[in-house]
Amino acid sequence: MALEHALLVALTERSGSGYELARRFDKSIGFFHGATHQQIYRTLRRMEDAGWVEGRPVPQDGRPDKKLYTPSSAGRDELARWIAEPTEPGQLRNELAVKIRAAAHGDRDALVADVRRHRDAHVERLGIYHAIEARDFPVPTELDGTDLHQYLVLRGGIRVEAGFVEWCDEVLAALTAAPTRTAAPHTEGSSS
Amino acid sequence: MALEHALLVALTERSGSGYELARRFDKSIGFFHGATHQQIYRTLRRMEDAGWVEGRPVPQDGRPDKKLYTPSSAGRDELARWIAEPTEPGQLRNELAVKIRAAAHGDRDALVADVRRHRDAHVERLGIYHAIEARDFPVPTELDGTDLHQYLVLRGGIRVEAGFVEWCDEVLAALTAAPTRTAAPHTEGSSS
DNA sequence: GGTTTCATGTAACTAGTTACATGATTTA
DNA sequence: TAAATCATGTAACTAGTTACATGAAACC
Numbered sequence: 001m002a003l004e005h006a007l008l009v010a011l012t013e014r015s016g017s018g019y020e021l022a023r024r025f026d027k028s029i030g031f032f033h034g035a036t037h038q039q040i041y042r043t044l045r046r047m048e049d050a051g052w053v054e055g056r057p058v059p060q061d062g063r064p065d066k067k068l069y070t071p072s073s074a075g076r077d078e079l080a081r082w083i084a085e086p087t088e089p090g091q092l093r094n095e096l097a098v099k100i101r102a103a104a105h106g107d108r109d110a111l112v113a114d115v116r117r118h119r120d121a122h123v124e125r126l127g128i129y130h131a132i133e134a135r136d137f138p139v140p141t142e143l144d145g146t147d148l149h150q151y152l153v154l155r156g157g158i159r160v161e162a163g164f165v166e167w168c169d170e171v172l173a174a175l176t177a178a179p180t181r182t183a184a185p186h187t188e189g190s191s192s
Numbered sequence: 193m194a195l196e197h198a199l200l201v202a203l204t205e206r207s208g209s210g211y212e213l214a215r216r217f218d219k220s221i222g223f224f225h226g227a228t229h230q231q232i233y234r235t236l237r238r239m240e241d242a243g244w245v246e247g248r249p250v251p252q253d254g255r256p257d258k259k260l261y262t263p264s265s266a267g268r269d270e271l272a273r274w275i276a277e278p279t280e281p282g283q284l285r286n287e288l289a290v291k292i293r294a295a296a297h298g299d300r301d302a303l304v305a306d307v308r309r310h311r312d313a314h315v316e317r318l319g320i321y322h323a324i325e326a327r328d329f330p331v332p333t334e335l336d337g338t339d340l341h342q343y344l345v346l347r348g349g350i351r352v353e354a355g356f357v358e359w360c361d362e363v364l365a366a367l368t369a370a371p372t373r374t375a376a377p378h379t380e381g382s383s384s
Numbered sequence: 385g386g387t388t389t390c391a392t393g394t395a396a397c398t399a400g401t402t403a404c405a406t407g408a409t410t411t412a
Numbered sequence: 413t414a415a416a417t418c419a420t421g422t423a424a425c426t427a428g429t430t431a432c433a434t435g436a437a438a439c440c
Contacts, residue, residue, distance in 0.1 A: 001426080002287045003427085003428095005290060005291075005294065006290045006293075009294040009297065012297055017390095017391075017392090018391080020391095029290060029293055031284065032284055032289035033285055033286070033287075033290055035428085036428075036430090037391090037392085038392095038394095038428085038429080038430090039427080039428060039429085041393070042427095042428095060390090060391090063389090063390050063391070063435090064390070064391045064392065064435075064436080065391080065392090067391090076297065079294060079297050080298040082291075083294055083295070083299060083302060083303055084299050086306050086309060087288055089310055089314065090285070092224055092349075093224065093282070094224040094282070094348070095279050095280075095282060096279055097349075098225055099274075099279060100341050100344050100345050100348075101201050101220075101221055101342065102200075102201040102271060102275055103275070103341045104338045104341060105201065105204055105268065105272060105275065106271060106272040106273075106275025106276060107276050113278075114278050117278060118281055146296045148366060149294075149295045150293065152292050152362070152363050152366055153289045153293050155359065156289055156359045156363075157284075157289075159355045159359045159362075160352070160355060163352060163354075166351060167348045167351045167352075170344070170347055170351075171348075174335075174344055195399085195400095209419075210419080210420070211418065211419050212419095227400085228401070228402090229420085229421095230400085231399080231401085233419095233420065234400095235399095252418090252419090255407095255408065255409070255417090256407075256408080256418070256420065257419080258418085258419060258420085386439105386440090387438105387439085387440085388438080388440100389436105389438075389439095390435100390436090390437080390438100391435095391436105392433100392434085393432105393434085395431085395433105396432105397428100397429075398428080399426100399428075399429090400425100400427075400428090401426070401427090402423105402425075403422105403424085403425095404423085404424105405421080405422080405423105406419100406420085407419100408418090409417080409418080410416080410418095411415080411416075411417090412413100412415080
């Protein structure tokens with residue numbers, strides 16, 4: 001499981017509560033490993049039981065106590081162990097791809113609309129990533145340490161999102177240019 | 193859930209047993225939605241309970257009976273309904289990205305070796321996809337119907353894999369060219 | 385006075401993984 | 413004779429999702 005290790009990385013960079021980690025995940029590691037707050041709370045408790053992190057309750061005025069987690073030396077060892085261990089490339093999952101495969105068995109116009117929605121979503125994400133790149137890493141050749149690693153992950157996000165946009169464009173071009181000859185063209189409301 | 197729909201697509205194209213579907217998944221839809229045989233068997237039974245498919249036991253000589261599944265009209269309706277429904281772009285998951293973020297807290301050489309392994313794996317997959325493209329789709333402009341949809345999904349696979357290879361190259365160039373200044377360079381066996 | 389933020393939690397669920405079992409048949 | 417293929421299954425587990433609850437504070 002990588003969530004534990006993703007949390008260890010985040011906590012090594014800065015201690016935090018479950019709530020704070022859920023926030024931080026939304027805008028960095030979360031690009032490549034999302035997690036809901038419930039998952040994070042549960043995993044942090046498991047990690048505490050395993051002795052990888054120490055949770056210290058911090059009373060607060062006006063608002064509920066928070067539990068501040070800090071990695072233990074066992075946690076830091078575990079993180080180093082995991083980094084040294086080879087990772088499996090892992091399975092891609094893409095529902096849109098399954099849908100495109102299914103296109104012959106349903107409403108093609110609806111599919112085209114959905115591909116457009118995906119294209120828009122990827123364009124938006126790409127814009128966010130480019131904005132982060134321009135703001136935080138204007139001179140990438142001088143980067144170093146954690147800054148460099150953050151930048152490289154961001155570059156991965158940019159490549160993946162740009163790739164999806166190009167793929168959506170290719171799919172749209174193919175699906176809108178050549179009407180499928182298996183169904184009658186220009187026919188609205190196909191009856192089964 | 194998309195596995196049910198992925199199975200419906202596969203069964204609409206050709207009826208098959210759970211075992212056969214597990215095989216087929218390895219080399220087409222499975223590129224974008226892998227599944228183990230247990231998952232497939234379980235899902236097929238659930239789909240049969242829901243009336244989306246009909247399973248007919250087929251006795252065989254010498255080997256165990258197989259159960260041949262065929263989509264029902266309710267299943268075909270469900271597939272059409274699902275295609276018309278918008279899909280969420282969904283979360284990326286990439287363990288290697290988490291590892292790169294973690295690179296400052298572990299053995300950098302081991303990470304570089306792991307990125308190389310990933311690069312090799314993606315190059316290999318890309319080679320497989322290119323081979324399929326050249327063999328099955330030599331003239332993409334003349335494609336049509338299910339053939340076109342298969343081709344478009346394959347194109348997505350090619351773009352994604354090529355993107356990963358380029359990303360790995362970028363990461364390797366950055367991690368091997370500039371030794372991290374946070375740790376002493378040329379030092380073997382970093383003590384904590 | 386209604387929404388958003390902070391902060392954590394329980395409970396019930398769906399999805400996916402790993403290990404193991406059966407037993408005949410074909411291939412090396 | 414050992415391994416792989418065909419074909420399906422049970423059982424136990426880990427991972428992830430969805431819905432709901434609590435309660436004060438700050439913001440509009």
